[in-house]
Amino acid sequence: MSKRHMKCLAGITVSTATALGLAAVPSTASAPRDLVVQPGGSIQRAVDAARPGDTVLIEPGTYRESVLITTPGLTLRGTGGRTVISPAAKTAKTTKAAKAANACATGGNGVCVVGTKGHTVDDVKIRALTVSGFTKSGIWASWTDGLSVRGVTARKNGTWGIAQERSTRGDFRRNTATKNGDAGIFVANSVSEEGGATDTKGTVVLDNAVTGNRIGVTARRVRNLVVDGNLLAGNCSGVFVVGDESKPAAGAMTISGNRILENNKFCPATPRLSAIQGSGIVLTGSEATVVRDNVVRDNVGTTPLSGGILLFKSFVGALNTDNSISGNLVRGNKPADLANRDTAGKGNSFVSNTCGTSVPAGMCAG
Template identity: 80%
Template sequence: MRRKHMKCLAGITVSTATALGLAAVPSAATGHGDHVVRPGESIQSAVDAAHPGDTIVILPGTYHESVLVTKPGLTLQGMGRRTVITPAAADGKKAANACAAGGNGICVIGAKGRTVDGVTIRALTVSGFSKSGVWASWTDELAVRKVTARSNGTWGIAQERSTRADFRRNTATGNGDAGIFIANSVSEEGGATDTGGTVVLDNSVSGNRIGVTARRVRNLVIDGNTLTGNCSGVFVVGDESKPAAGAMTVSGNRIVKNNKFCPATPRLSAIQGSGIVLTGSERTVVRSNVIRDNVGSTPLSGGILLFKSFVGALNTDNTISENLVRGNQPADLANRDTSGKGNTFVSNTCGTSVPAGMCAG
């Protein structure tokens, strides 16, 4: 069966993938096995049959299931936006796996001391799940690329307790909370997780509550993303725990018209018209972003804001420099955490600031 799948894959690599404008998927020459899933077949069955390092190629079609990955080195390779994963029909039966039981589309799940490493999810759509499109916990070097996560109840693409992820060239739209969500843990309190250099690069994020949330984490890069039509573009969240959140870079993003209104929650005030918000962060660099026309009247509205966290943690030693910040209301730059220490605003092109005098022009 595996040999037959390899032969099928060779034809797909040459013809189907070329026709769809995708890079060729790995062939038998890699030394790993390859599995092809067709409409009406089960992606989970292919994952269960795979060995570490194998590739599962998912042909165009709609697949009604949740997929749980617990093996290292697997690749789930779709064929672009025509490969769609949606929830299975509710029939009163027990959920097929833990991923489905949690309301998620694709899950990569390890355990403390036993991470699932080197998994890649590429070129497919996950849509309509009650929790997350893609959910990862206890992973290392997870890559999510060219994935569309849309209309999921909480997060589009999310990870906790994980390191060295690469989220690149994805589209996250219309999700209930964050389009892309990076956290230390969603189930317990604690100091910020060092992500080991997780990167969030060149994604298109729109129509969510928050575009990108970095919650109680350190050591990551959020760069080159386009964020529009959310309630807030980028939200860095810290608290009083140690180590503190921060030591990250938010650079080169285009953050425009995030003017959707989101009502208050038990943990957060109403949000509208927020570009970049730092709460309880330390040593974060916000540099060379274009932030325009984010307009609202909530306490978190404006272009770039420093705001004391909702448990009282202060911002310290953050640097906001060389950003183009225009047309945001009530202000382009706002330091609303005046008790914070060592925060600097340098060479930002803007029109208005609170307090006044922080704009270079």
Template identity: 70%
Template sequence: MRTKHMKCLAGVTAATATVLGLSAGPTAASGHHEHVVRPGESIQEAVDAAHPGDTVVVLPGTYRESVLITTSGLTLRGTGERTVVAPQAAGTAPADPAAAPPKTTAGAPAPAKGPRALNACAAGGNGICVVGTEKNPVDGVRIRALTVSGFTKSGVWSSRTDGLSVRRVTARDNGTWGIAQEHSTRADIRRNTTTGNGDAGIFVANAVNEEGGATDTGGTTIADNEVSGNRIGVTARRVRNLLIDDNTITGNCSGIFVVGDESKPAAGAMTISGNRIVKNNKLCAATPRLSAIQGSGIVLTGSENTVVRSNVIQDNVGTTDFSGGVLLFKSFVGALNTGNTVSENLVSGNSPADLANRDTAGTGNTFTGNTCATSVPAGMCAE
């Protein structure tokens, strides 16, 4: 199967390979292979044929499928905005994988016709999935330079991964999250664009469908992303030990939302620094778990030992409970904020206040050296 696949790839013209800087065969130094996918071909088939260390290169075009990656060390690389992964067109939904295949008169399965069966990624409504298991996480997968758009759930979804790297990906107009992960460690989510997604542009959680204490992400980094027009820009839910740095976050209902609850360990022990969080004034209606959101810069709920430092937080304006520049708010189950530090931020033009500590029962929270005009309670802005 592998030999046959590589012989097919040898059909890529020398001119195409030269222009794109690609090789259809193994590199001389490493022995790793590049699998080139052209319009009309299947990304999933190339991924299934790949081995750890291989690269799947997806040429410009629109590929109407979902891609499931379960191989460690794999790189999936497109050509930027010209490589688009999108759902199958209406009226051509994949077959139900639980249904029995049609039979020929001899009783053998009939040859496949039409759209291929759902994989687990497509069944979940996601575009690109990287999925391991508790005992065998998928390590070192890299996703590069492509667009994932229009899926009912997430553009890029990962679970049980370590060292996942997502860079220069555009995740737009997906029903829930743009780029999301759970049960994962040491991710690097950098230089992406997430816009118009139904919930968070970037979402990091301990687990989506379970309660439980916050998990240590091992230093997951969310950096240098452009995040706009989502419900929430970046959500960190029941996680610890991560960096949210140097992102531009604008036009969402809320910029950054740290979510904790009464479980132990608590969410927090993270750094939010160097971000530009401006005019997140979209109005989002209440949900069963959360009141309406509008005009929120950074919100900490049930967090401990989080550092909010050297951010520019401006012109976030609204009239909801979460409106304002930087807010401490007890979680929806009553968990308190403890030991958080908000320092050296430029916070201006936010309403009803630049800084607001609405978790007055929380302990050890400090506001120091912030340039701002209004605070609740008064006196938290630097003179």
């Protein structure tokens, strides 16, 4: 055994490890450790005790708390659906000190990874757990680099299932995001400030199952990411790329190999967006985005954003430019499989797409 194991009950202490017969395991001050949290214990206490490189292992159970991670190189690992993180019970009073200690909870989030502009939190891994019922996000990240979220279920959270802003090189893979109030997976430059698109430096959204949300995957004012191999079904919209007039523009991303099926839930208009229903892939104000080799079927609605794959002028007037839509199978979508509703945009191409209907006519290969 190469790692030192410690049990986290009321706290994390060397005496507890000794009682478990683990103190004899050779270790050094810098050796990675496993800190184990059992039902009734505090995940946050374990996280606070962890050093870079440590793993916090969460045993099966329901943990009613929010978890704030500011330590780089930390791994938070559960046991899949048997490890559930849910909101803490409401209390009559919450002290100022308690609020300051866990801004994740006061923000309405489940698990937060938070750095600052001058000091990102790097290489945090979140694995195999469920976050459910938070008023804001299941997982929230800001000012991070190399965050990896895999095998996580984010369900019934009020806004986003898994969300990242002001961050680079995120890796969101083989997760389930279902029945969240807005996007199942959300990648943005900033949720609180206007400005040009952030270069995510290769963030990937791969092989996730995203169902029953308002929008499956939202990429808002970002560049340089990949959305590939995901199942997006039963949302109001499958994939939504959002740009505006700021520079650099959103785009330079690849949306490929996804199955985008029956995203026919109806979502009413918001202050930022009209009503949506039956939208497969929507590009607004995007440049140089590649949409290829997706299966987009049976997305049906009557809103301006309804249809299989659409180009739409952004709601602040930004045009789509130099986007490539090719090799997609687009069938059974209404009012059209392909729709270019941004005819003022320049350099956009529709090539070799298998579809039945298009607006304007003539864009289908068969």
